[in-house]
Amino acid sequence: MKQAARLASSFFVFYAKQMFAETETFTLPSFAKINLHLRILGKRDDGFHELCTIFQTVSLKDDLTFQPNRKLILTCGDENIPTDGKNLIVRAAEKLREKYKLETGAAIHLEKRIPSPGGLGGGSSNAAVALVGLARLWKFEFNFSELVKIGKQLGADVPFFLRGGTALGTGRGDEISPLDDWAEKGKHLLIVTPNVSVATPAAFARLNAARLTNNSPKSILQICRGAAQTLDLELSNAANDFENTVFQIEPEIGRVKEKLLSCGATRAMLSGSGASVFALFGDKESLNNAAVQLKKERSWRVYKVETISGREYRAALNLGDDFDVRKL
Secondary structure, three states, X not given: OHHXXXXXXXXXXXXXXXXXXXXXXXXXXXXXXXXXXEEEEEEOOOOOEEEEEEEXXXXXXXXXXXXXXXXXXXXEOOOOOOOOOOOHHHHHHHHHHHHHOOOOEEEXXXXXXXXXXXXOOHHHHHHHHHHHHHHHHHOOOOOHHHHHHHHHHHOOOOOHHHOOOEEEEEOOOXXXXXXXXXXXXXXXXXXXXXXXXXXXXXXXXXXXXXXXXXXXXXXXXXXXXXXHHHOOOOOOOOOEOOHHHHHHHOHHHHHHHHHHHHOXXXXXXXXXXXXXXXXXXXXXXXXXXXXXXXXXXXXEEEEEEOEOOHHHHHHHOOOOOOOOHHXX
């Protein structure tokens, strides 16, 4: 296993040096995620909650453009997005410079499309793609496990966005285990984000999660893997433990779910702690009909999306097929 990890890491170092030598300015996609399943198993001794979740990347995306610059500068056309140290992109860059003792800068432009906040992991995705993009721009040697460690310092979802596709998240959601891709590209999905927001700490604070006492990390992982293996493609046995709490905090989010189901969705579920709700449809025609009906809700943002597999995700970030995260 250790030899395989070193081999995978060496592949990543190779691609960081070689994959885009032809240009100094480049753009990488930063995909959103949905949570196909999210259970809160209890409170940990460190004060955080033990999660069991299944992540899935989808085609809704931001774009990050990287360019050499003497100073570190982040720009964004959305004035609601901070461009200082509050932004995870800037913090990711600072972590890399600190870790590898770098003094160079970068001009990064964020084209924002993923609702923020929205339960779709936009900030975490941005941070992960910043780590990959800056490693390419600055051309320094690193390995995947080092990026994961930095990612965990930035946010619980960041490690997932260093691999994409379908994956199991345990611990705080930052312990990532790859799964077989949940569905082929082209799955008929809608994401709807109402014009409300829910602070994740507030959602956790309202939960009545018991303190963990008997379950070891190994047994928790076994429980979560069992849940992942029995999850069907229609998500009939999936759940999000945040739903009741979040719907009480913001009833409008509950109304989104009800509306999606009344418009013909076979399944609708909150993503993360909200406010976005995603829905599955049996075919493209029913999805399009629902999208038309939802246009009447002026304050809701509606996105038609497809699933993004792990292979598609790595290809979009130009990581190459030889970089196999499953070896780590």
